[in-house]
Amino acid sequence: MPRYGKITKEIYGELLAVTGPGGVTADEEALDNYAWDQAGRVWGHMPEAVVKPADTEQVSKIMKIASRERIPVTPRGAGSGLNGGAVPRAGGIVLSLERMNRILEIDPVNRVAVVEPGVVTNDLCRAAAERGFLYAGYPMSTETSFIGGNFATNAGGGKVIRYGSTRRHILGAEVVLPSGEVLELGGRYRKDTWGYSLLSLLVGSEGTLAVATKLIVNLEPKPGRTVNLLACYPTVEQLVESVAKVIGSGRRIISCEFMDRKLVKYTTEYLGCTLPEQERSEAYLLIQLEGDTDEQLEDGYETVGKICLAGGAFEVFVAESRTDSAAMWNVRQNGLEGMRAKDPYACSSGDLMVPLSAVPEMLRRIKKIAEEWNVEIGIIAHIGDGNIHPIPLKPDGMSPEEWARYAEDFFAALIREAIALGGVGSGEHGVGHVKQKILLENKTPAELEVLRGVKKAFDPLGIMNPGKMFSPLEED
Numbered sequence: 001m002p003r004y005g006k007i008t009k010e011i012y013g014e015l016l017a018v019t020g021p022g023g024v025t026a027d028e029e030a031l032d033n034y035a036w037d038q039a040g041r042v043w044g045h046m047p048e049a050v051v052k053p054a055d056t057e058q059v060s061k062i063m064k065i066a067s068r069e070r071i072p073v074t075p076r077g078a079g080s081g082l083n084g085g086a087v088p089r090a091g092g093i094v095l096s097l098e099r100m101n102r103i104l105e106i107d108p109v110n111r112v113a114v115v116e117p118g119v120v121t122n123d124l125c126r127a128a129a130e131r132g133f134l135y136a137g138y139p140m141s142t143e144t145s146f147i148g149g150n151f152a153t154n155a156g157g158g159k160v161i162r163y164g165s166t167r168r169h170i171l172g173a174e175v176v177l178p179s180g181e182v183l184e185l186g187g188r189y190r191k192d193t194w195g196y197s198l199l200s201l202l203v204g205s206e207g208t209l210a211v212a213t214k215l216i217v218n219l220e221p222k223p224g225r226t227v228n229l230l231a232c233y234p235t236v237e238q239l240v241e242s243v244a245k246v247i248g249s250g251r252r253i254i255s256c257e258f259m260d261r262k263l264v265k266y267t268t269e270y271l272g273c274t275l276p277e278q279e280r281s282e283a284y285l286l287i288q289l290e291g292d293t294d295e296q297l298e299d300g301y302e303t304v305g306k307i308c309l310a311g312g313a314f315e316v317f318v319a320e321s322r323t324d325s326a327a328m329w330n331v332r333q334n335g336l337e338g339m340r341a342k343d344p345y346a347c348s349s350g351d352l353m354v355p356l357s358a359v360p361e362m363l364r365r366i367k368k369i370a371e372e373w374n375v376e377i378g379i380i381a382h383i384g385d386g387n388i389h390p391i392p393l394k395p396d397g398m399s400p401e402e403w404a405r406y407a408e409d410f411f412a413a414l415i416r417e418a419i420a421l422g423g424v425g426s427g428e429h430g431v432g433h434v435k436q437k438i439l440l441e442n443k444t445p446a447e448l449e450v451l452r453g454v455k456k457a458f459d460p461l462g463i464m465n466p467g468k469m470f471s472p473l474e475e476d
Contacts, residue, residue, distance in 0.1 A: 004090055004463070005069040007048040015051050015093075018061045023052050023099075034076060034094040039084045039349055039434050042404040047074065047088040052096045056174060056182060056213040059095070063211065064180035066093060072463050073178070075207035077117065077149030082349045083432030085153065085206045089467035095211060097148050104214070106131045110188040111219045112171060117148025117212050124217070133219035136162075137169030139428060151212050154204030156428035158255040158332075161247065161384040163220065165428065167203040172216030175202060177209075178459045188216060201454070206430050207465040209458040224292040226254065227301050228319040230328050231285040231308040232277040236260065238312030239283045240360045243383050245307045246287060247356070251300040255288040256384030257332050263378030263391065267331050267338025275331060276317050285313070285383070286332055335380040336391060345394040345403055349434055350411035352388045354423030359386055365417045366390050373410050387427035390414065412438040431469045440470055 007015075007026075016024045025031070026049045036044030048071075053059045066073045072092030079086055088094050101118035108131060115124055121138045124147060128135045139145055139155040149155070151173070156165040163169075172186030185199040186192075202209055233239040239258065247253055259267075261282045268274050275284065287304055291297035305316040319325040331338075339346040354362045363379070366388070370377045374395055381388040392410060394403040415425035415438050425431075431439050440448070451470050458464070467473040 003070065004092060004466075005071045007071060007092070011065065011069060011071070012049060014065055015049065015062060018058050018065075019051060019053055023054070023058075025050050034079070034096065035087065037079045037081045037084060037086045039082055039087070039432065040347075040404055042401055043084045043087060043434055045087055045089050045091065047094040048091050050094045050096055052099045054099045056176065059176045059211055059213050060180045060182055062093070062095065063176050063178055066463055067179050067461060070461055070463060072466050073211075074465050075148075075152070075211050077146035077152065078120070078144050080144045081149065081153065081432065082429045083426075083434040085430050085432035085465075085468060086149075087433065089433055089473060092463075097146065097211075097213075100148075100213065103127050106133070106219075107188065108133070111221075112188050113217050113219055115147050115215050115217065117146060117151065117215065119147045121145045121147060121150060128219050129222065132222050134222050135169070135217060136220050137164070137166040137217065147215060147217070148212050151203055151215060152205065152207050153428065153430040156382065156385075156387060158257055158382055160382060160387070161256060162252070162254045167200060169218040170199065170203050170215060171218050173199055173202065173212050174214035175210040175212050178461065178464045182213075183210070186216065190218070204430070206432065206468055208455060208468050208471065209464060223254070223290050225294070225297050226288055226290050227297050228325040228328050229285075229287045229289070229301055229304060229308070230276065230317045230319070231287065231305075231313040232275075232281040232315045232317075233283050233285065233313050234280065235312065236283045236363055237360060239285050240363065240383070242285065242308050242311030242313070243359070244356055245311065246285075246304055247384055249303055249307060251303055252290040253287065253304075253384065254290055255286070256382075257286040258379070258381040258383035259284045259286065259332060259335065260379040262376070263335050263339060263380055264331060266342040266378060267335050270338040270341035271330060271334060273327065273331070275328075277315050280314075286328055332380065335378070339378050339391045339393065343393040345400055346391050347394075347403075347407040347411075348389065348391050349408070349429060350390060350414060351427050351429045352390070352414055352418040352423060352425065353427035354386045354388070354418050354421050356384075356386045358421040358423065359383060359388070362388060362418060362421055362423070366414060369410070369413050369417070373413070375410055382427070385427070386423065408434055411435075415442075433468050436467075436469060436472060440472070443470065
């Protein structure tokens with residue numbers, strides 16, 4: 001890739017002068033840890049150096065050097081992404097934000113937190129809870145993901161039907177452009193009509209336009225009392241038909257999650273536990289709802305329970321303690337780990353998004369295509385908002401390298417069906433470079449022209465996370 005510059009000894013020294021001791025490394029063993037993400041090593045690529053800034057000023061200076069020398073820069077959070085978004089496909093610099101990990105402020109008056117991008121999501125959740133608030137814009141991977149990564153991918157999770165995805169909770173951001181200029185966007189307010197919203201544009205841009213160095217996030221009032229229900233269904237079809245009625249019940253539904261029989265089987269084997277009625281359940285609906293009083297809570301779970309039973313569930317269990325609730329959610333939250341205990345090559349990069357009305361047909365098509373491709377799958381889903389996560393297992397006799405590409409072709413086939421049903425190819429995992437081909441296939445030339453124009457306006461030299469989303473590398 002001749003259009004990109006290389007990191008010479010002199011440039012390395014210049015970067016080290018910016019960050020101070022320990023802020024830059026080119027050690028091969030250390031670089032390997034930053035060459036791939038949870039999409040797998042087969043999609044990885046080695047950087048020339050990993051640079052770890054400590055503040056916005058350092059990020060700005062690093063980007064000015066990179067811009068001057070045309071060195072590609074790949075921002076990186078925790079590396080917990082599933083589509084190669086943090087993989088340095090063009091080499092160059094991995095800009096790791098792990099040192100920028102401070103919660104700068106919890107502001108109770110304006111109900112916001114001010115954080116750096118390297119804050120672990122669960123650390124913010126705990127800090128907010130200690131002050132009587134909830135940070136609701138988080139994915140299921142709260143223990144590992146960084147807030148900056150959630151910002152980059154517009155992460156969702158199990159509570160989107162109540163609180164929305166990350167974009168809804170980002171009120172302001174300090175960002176550094178590829179040129180090194182610093183922008184202050186948004187603030188401690190919740191509405192504006194003050195020109196184009198660059199802030200909204202940057203949420204979900206996967207580090208291709210700018211580097212977020214500070215975020216102002218919305219805090220919700222701490223929720224009232226909650227209760228969890230586990231509904232056991234003899235068929236997937238009956239379960240899916242109940243979901244819209246549960247969501248539309250008028251009760252305060254926080255989460256509505258789906259697990260199929262195969263995923264529950266492998267996950268409970270991995271955890272050494274069982275779920276109720278496991279031998280005869282084809283699928284489970286895990287529902288969390290909220291109430292301010294015991295009466296509201298009782299009315300909520302009785303109403304929702306009756307809906308599930310009328311829809312064909314042969315049993316609905318109400319968690320009577322925190323231990324019961326934790327046992328229910330433990331299976332849901334460890335679904336991927338359970339599938340990977342069965343097969344370490346279980347692929348989790350795909351998350352399809354369809355309208356709720358299309359979920360029944362999408363699940364039928366997933367099953368049909370899996371049979372045609374000779375792929376065993378388990379499925380979990382944020383079914384309340386139509387976000388489906390099929391997890392396929394590697395067929396016997398197929399090499400890991402063959403499987404990585406076969407699995408993505410399989411997901412591409414599923415994505416085409418999701419789009420045909422009025423959905424999109426990802427609800428929260430993002431595009432990265434793993435889903436790039438199918439994204440380009442399904443965007444019109446007119447839309448691509450606009451998107452590439454936006455990219456060029458922010459990043460005229462093309463150094464910001466190149467090779468991602470709708471901007472393939474020249475060699476591709």
